[in-house]
Amino acid sequence: MSKVIVITGASSGIGEATAKLLAKRGDKLVLGARRETKLQQIVSDIEAAGGTAAYALTDVTDLASVKALAQTALDRFGRIDVWMNNAGFMPASEFIKGKVTDWNRMIDVNLRGVLYGIDAALATMRQQKSGHFINIASVAAHTVSPGGGVYSATKAGVWMISEALRQEEAAAKSNVRVTVVSPGAVATEFVDHVTDEGAKQALANYYAQTAISPKRIATSIAATIDLPADAAINEIVIRPTSQD
Structure with a gap:
């Protein structure tokens, strides 16, 4: 049976790969990100392959925007079976560099974005x-x-938010499952976001030698979605075989 699946950060990388894989299986996708041209192209690709998808421009640091993404899913398909909080930001730098703007952006996207997704769909x-x-x-x-x-x-x-949510939903007997996925080096646009040039070059070199395709992460996500409803894979740690 097909599912309605919402993905944030869906315009590239793990989000895009997962959307295309799930749509190919017959799931209905609702994609959120800030880059409309990219979202339009991904939806077009999915539809050209016979799949079903919609999108909404989404800024995960804005609660109203995330709730609008949820409403798009409800208006179009009537339910939300899976919500994938995928949007992320990784501008690495040492503390002495004082990249406070980067720190704040990571907190906003990586933490608030997840919390807003939970609030929008739970x-x-x-x-x-x-x-x-x-x-x-x-x-x-x-x-x-x-x-x-x-x-x-x-x-x-x-990770902590996910585990607390899992415990709360288990206690509520809501049949809401929670999975936290911890990828290692994956060939995405993450390195492009690094503003410290030294750190950026080091990461780029490492990823060029080590990173795996985001399709590998998508495959693991599909597997956990497919598990019967009475069981849940609560955590997946997946990295390149060569990553220490």
Whole structure:
């Protein structure tokens, strides 16, 4: 049976790859991101391949915008079966560089964006007595390295938010599942967001040698969505085989 799946940060990378894979299987996709031209192209690609998709311009740091994305799904398809909080931001730099604007943006996108997604969709899932949140964290949620302090803190926060939500929904017996996905190095646009030139070059070199396709992450997400409703994969850690 097809599902209605909302994905934030859907204009590239893991979001785009997941949308296209799920649409190919027959799921109905509702895509949110800030780049309308990219969203239009992805929806066009999905429809050309026989799939079904809609989009809404979405800024995950704006609660009203995220709620409008949820309303798009409800207006178009009448329900929300899966909400994937995928939008993320990773401008690595050491603290001494004082990249306060980058720190604030990471907090806004990586933490508030997830919270706003939960707020936008949870009441609908409770009413349906079913649903599934997929929150994209990172292997950085489990470790930290120089230059990655704020990013790791936000992604550890995503892990904690996800686990608290899982416990709350289990206690409520709402049949709402929660999965946190922690990818390693994936070939996305993340490196492009780094404003510290030294860190950017180092990351670019590392990713060029190590990163895997976002299609690998999409495949793991599809597998957890497919699990029968009486069970949930609560965490996936997936990294390149060569990543230490």
